[in-house]
Amino acid sequence: MVTLQLLLLSAFSATVHLRTFFIIEPKIVSMPEAQAACKKQYHDLASVYNDEDNANLAQFLKRNQKAWIGLYRRQFSDKWSNGDDVTFSNLTGVCGSGSCCAAMKADGSWESLNCTEKRNFMCYEQDVSKQKRFYVIFENMSWYEAQSYCRKNYTDLVSIRDQNQNEAVKIEGLNSSTSFWIGLLSDDWVWTDGGHFAYRNWATGQPRLSSDCAIMMNTTSECGKWYSVPCSNAESALCYFSNTTDFSPTVPDGLNFTEKKIAYMTEAQAPCITNDTDHIIVYGDNDNAELALKIESGKKAWLGLCRGQSSYKWSNGDDVIFSNLTGVCGSGTCCAAMKTDGSWESLQCTEKRNYVCYKQDTDLIFSYHLILDSMSWYEAQSYCRKSYTDLVSIRDQNQNEAVKILVMTSNTSLWIGLLRDDWEWTDGGRSAYRNWATDQPECYKTSPHNTAHGEQGHEARPGKNNSNIPASRSLDLLRIVCHIGVV
Structure with a gap:
């Protein structure tokens, strides 16, 4: 916890x-x-x-x-x-x-x-x-x-x-x-x-x-x-x-002045680091739900998620030491689906696909489970984590062949646990969990300083993440959520 x-x-x-x-x-x-x-x-x-x-x-x-x-x-x-x-x-x-x-x-x-x-x-x-x-x-x-x-x-x-x-x-x-x-x-x-x-x-x-x-x-x-x-x-x-100093801008008559001012995300990180911690890193639905309970309705808080270099990561945090990926889905976030020949294609993560979960027992033995229920990659990740261990990760050609046998019974490619995006956690964690709100993250790919915040809404979908904030921009007063330990 x-x-x-x-x-x-x-x-x-x-x-x-x-x-x-x-x-x-x-x-x-x-x-x-x-x-x-x-x-x-x-x-x-x-x-x-x-x-x-x-x-x-x-x-x-x-x-x-x-x-x-x-x-x-x-x-x-x-x-x-x-x-x-x-x-x-x-x-x-x-x-x-x-x-x-x-x-x-x-x-x-x-x-x-x-x-x-x-x-x-x-x-x-x-x-x-x-x-x-x-x-x-x-x-x-x-x-x-x-x-x-x-x-x-x-x-x-x-x-x-x-x-x-x-x-x-x-x-x-x-x-x-x-x-x-x-x-x-x-x-x-x-x-x-x-x-x-x-x-x-x-x-x-x-x-x-x-x-x-x-x-x-x-x-x-x-x-x-x-x-x-x-x-x-x-x-x-x-x-x-x-x-190079603070200033108080004047507002001309007849104009509404929009200045959204507070801490930059890098400044907001400082109190967390001072306490030998960092911004909160969200590893799954339970973390996200608990975090959402800490945020008042309608309020926002910084998460430790920043735009960085585009990279691949497995849903379960494994190192990416094997790939059979062909093509790219575009300049944004992409997820991998295995085809019947064992190669992987890169698709928009919101597409609906069947998927493969894995379960790992106490002896580190893996079992693979084909789920014939079309979901987005994020929905498939959530289902696998609740019902098994996670979406399947693949470390070598032998594992690829084992998963391929399951895929051969499907008439479409199947989600596996590989995600490519340009978002990184401030503590270096490799969590591939994302809980973006609709139409998020926004397309400011060119800026290396975009950050994410969690927002507790008035509807029954708490803890959705938004990306429409640059780390270098002043904002409305945002709370900071720090991770202070595991018990």
């Missing part, structure tokens, strides 16, 4: 951040007026540096909600992905009337291409002594995808300041069979605060030539994509503030 302790944080000072994001609601008449409101309260409309900024801003928006960001159409200009001044160019030709990106050819000249074309690309990495190393990536991506890849794995797409650097990049890129992306973007979009940021996250088919201001919107399939719209539209406003 897990003992729980409930800690209430009564006050917090804001953690030092270079920029803090806010939203002003309801709708404001136009983009210029939205900028004026942001400037009056904070600094400006939000400019977006990278994927993480974009994900944090998207957290403010409900599904299908729109809000201004600080991007608008002006005259064409060149900009390097990393923000360097454009002091050198070897560009020939233009790609057309829209956005263009530069690719280096074998002779060291640059060609101007549509940024959505697929090309190899070159990243650079800069060490503390400001020395640069160049890396050719032999994987075809759009310029925007290449930018994201370089920023995640190195420093950025390569920028070139002079002829010497151009020669160095040319030599490194000689093994590419086609021209390869470098970090130069040419478009007619600029940030209201004057920033030279070449990050773009346009939705498919955007931007439109007839519209000169940019909004961010969450849809049912994508989060945080940008759309060009007329500057006279009425939308909410995403703002930012640059400061």
Whole structure:
């Protein structure tokens, strides 16, 4: 039995951040007026540096909600992905009337291409002594995808300041069979605060030539994509503030100010760690039900679940030392189902399938049980844990063959206990138990700092988990649930 302790944080000072994001609601008449409101309260409309900024801003928006960001159409200009001044160019030709990106050819000249074309690309990495190393990536991506890849794995797409650097990049890129992306973007979009940021996250088919201001919107399939719209539209406003201390923003007349402020999740974790514990880790329905009893109706509390790297985990916590998986189900959470030939397919975990449970006796002998009752993977996990030991895990080819014999009697693939998602417990635990509310977790995959909280609702489904909170964002006062021991 897990003992729980409930800690209430009564006050917090804001953690030092270079920029803090806010939203002003309801709708404001136009983009210029939205900028004026942001400037009056904070600094400006939000400019977006990278994927993480974009994900944090998207957290403010409900599904299908729109809000201004600080991007608008002006005259064409060149900009390097990393923000360097454009002091050198070897560009020939233009790609057309829209956005263009530069690719280096074998002779060291640059060609101007549509940024959505697929090309190899070159990243650079800069060490503390400001020395640069160049890396050719032999994987075809759009310029925007290449930018994201370089920023995640190195420093950025390569920028070139002079002829010497151009020669160095040319030599490194000689093994590419086609021209390869470098970090130069040419478009007619600029940030209201004057920033030279070449990050773009346009939705498919955007931007439109007839519209000169940019909004961010969450849809049912994508989060945080940008759309060009007329500057006279009425939308909410995403703002930012640059400061290293607390501040008290003012609220202009006639506007509702939305600032959801308290501890960041990393701050909320501190009282747990101080007591030689950590946030609560939920291993099953019993843990979840007991946790839900500790939360008042309508209240929320941090769980120790954060977005991290996508990884595979067995339902029972076994190490993943064997796999027979083919394909992927998409960019989100996937679960494995065994087919009649013994291979595993990757499916959406909410699909309905028959499944295989296992029971382990005191002599560590396993018995397998085919359940002919179509359920989601999560429902199957719950059933197996209540009636047997767990969904089956498979450690080697011999176990795979034993489970395959059961599967051969089914006319569809069967759930096994393998889950792939990008959620991790703060104490390093490998619990694959999830109890997400409907439409959760939300699709903010790009942010590495999303966290989960438990919520006690007014309906008969307590303890559902929600993911719509970034660890770096201020929130309404949330209670903290710490794990303080096992008795």
